[in-house]
Amino acid sequence: MRIVFFGSDEFAAQHLRALLAADHDVPACVTGPDKPHGRGMKLEFSPIKQMALDARIPCLQPPSLKEPNIIETLKSYRADIFVVVAYGYLLTRGILDIPQMLCINVHGSLLPKYRGAAPVNWAVLNGDKVTGVTIQKMVLGLDAGDIIAQEAMAIEDDESAAQVLPRMASAGAKLLVKVLDENPGGRFPLKPQEEHLVTWAPKLNKEMGRVDWKKTAATVHNQVRGLQPWPGTYTFYNGKMLKITRTRLTGEDVGGCSAGQVTKTDKNGFYVACSDKALLISEVQPQAGRVMSAQSFTAGHKIIPGFLLG
Numbered sequence: 001m002r003i004v005f006f007g008s009d010e011f012a013a014q015h016l017r018a019l020l021a022a023d024h025d026v027p028a029c030v031t032g033p034d035k036p037h038g039r040g041m042k043l044e045f046s047p048i049k050q051m052a053l054d055a056r057i058p059c060l061q062p063p064s065l066k067e068p069n070i071i072e073t074l075k076s077y078r079a080d081i082f083v084v085v086a087y088g089y090l091l092t093r094g095i096l097d098i099p100q101m102l103c104i105n106v107h108g109s110l111l112p113k114y115r116g117a118a119p120v121n122w123a124v125l126n127g128d129k130v131t132g133v134t135i136q137k138m139v140l141g142l143d144a145g146d147i148i149a150q151e152a153m154a155i156e157d158d159e160s161a162a163q164v165l166p167r168m169a170s171a172g173a174k175l176l177v178k179v180l181d182e183n184p185g186g187r188f189p190l191k192p193q194e195e196h197l198v199t200w201a202p203k204l205n206k207e208m209g210r211v212d213w214k215k216t217a218a219t220v221h222n223q224v225r226g227l228q229p230w231p232g233t234y235t236f237y238n239g240k241m242l243k244i245t246r247t248r249l250t251g252e253d254v255g256g257c258s259a260g261q262v263t264k265t266d267k268n269g270f271y272v273a274c275s276d277k278a279l280l281i282s283e284v285q286p287q288a289g290r291v292m293s294a295q296s297f298t299a300g301h302k303i304i305p306g307f308l309l310g
Contacts, residue, residue: 001180004079004099005048006030011169012085013047015106018173019083020055024180027077030060032088065092074098080186083176084138096138101186103138104179106172108165110134110150112193114201115143120168122201124161125226127218131155131164133172135179137190146190149179158248162228206231211244213260213310217274221247235260235309237301242309245291246283254278262307269294270303 002025005016019026029052037044045053052059062070071094074082082103084091096103109119110132116122123131132152137145151171155164179188209231211220224233224247234243254273257263263271263278271278285291286301297303 001025001080001184002027002078003180004028004030004074004077004082006082006084006087006091007048008032008046008088009086010047011108011165011172012087013051014166014169015083015085015173015176016048016051018177019180022177022181024177026055026057027079028058028060028074030062030074030087033061033063065089065095071095071098081180082138085172085176090142091138093140096140102188104148104176104188105136105138105143105145106176107134107136107143108168108172109201110152111136111143111147112195112198114199116201117203119201120164121161121204121226123226124155124159124164125222127222129155131168133168133175135172135175137188144193146192148188148190149175151175158225160225160228204231209233211235211310213272214275217249217277217279220274220279221249237303237307237309241287242297243285243291244281244283245285246281246294248280248282250278250280252278252280257306258308260308260310262303262305262309264305265295265298265303267295270298272309 003019005026007016008031029048031046031048034043034045049059060073074095075098079099080101082099084103085106091103107119109123111134114122120131130152132150134150135148137148139145153167153171204227209227211233224244227233232243234241236242252271254277255263257273259273259275261273263273269280269282271280281294283291284294284297286297
């Protein structure tokens with residue numbers, strides 16, 4: 001098939017890589033404008049732009065899909081399908097109507113659950129044991145189009161959103177190629193979403209990262225897992241920020257400690273009292289420091305039972 005690909009990050013790049021490996025014709029890619037990055041604020045290419053340059057594929061970078069020339073430019077590629085994966089911009093009606101067949105999207109949840117910007121993160125935040133990937137027909141409503149295909153996958157108890165994403169990208173890329181190969185004429189099976197089952201996965205923000213030790217150990221554990229790789233989770237010790245990068249549920253009692261107090265330390269790290277149980281903190285990142293084992297942090301900062309975090 002002749003496909004114009006819309007995407008931005010590494011998750012999207014895995015799908016583009018699979019399309020190219022399957023010998024689909026990709027006459028153009030569309031990604032966001034280059035963004036300044038790092039202390040020097042040097043402009044950085046998206047993974048999609050870099051892949052397009054390496055494959056000598058034209059790459060469009062409109063700051064808005066409402067630019068006057070973008071529709072005519074996209075029409076000139078005479079695409080059968082537009083494939084959209086983690087692009088970051090909503091397609092307009094004028095663009096949805098361009099391809100000869102349809103526009104399809106790869107979404108990181110089992111729709112209609114978790115429509116929106118951060119479906120993988122919210123699945124982990126909510127402690128879900130199962131998530132999945134959906135191939136859907138695109139319409140004007142956000143993630144509201146008919147379902148073409150889905151594949152479920154498990155979320156392990158200690159797995160973070162950052163660990164789920166690469167597995168999901170691999171599954172999504174394989175499913176995308178399968179769907180295209182099995183429907184060369186564009187007659188895709190379409191299943192309407194059940195609107196009464198819709199849930200939402202809104203954008204994340206930095207304020208979500210602060211730990212409230214008065215919540216349950218499971219809630220804090222899921223917060224740490226779900227907010228990776230961004231915005232991350234943090235508390236405070238001696239007035240300084242301490243990022244918490246890895247935790248584990250142990251079922252340990254709080255031993256009479258108040259929420260936020262260290263209950264004990266051992267070779268695995270340190271344990272912090274939550275509202276019900278103590279949560280093991282096994283990896284941290286001090287303010288302006290590197291990621292380290294919680295055991296090393298404990299030894300260097302005199303973290304002892306009774307020490308209060310937050």
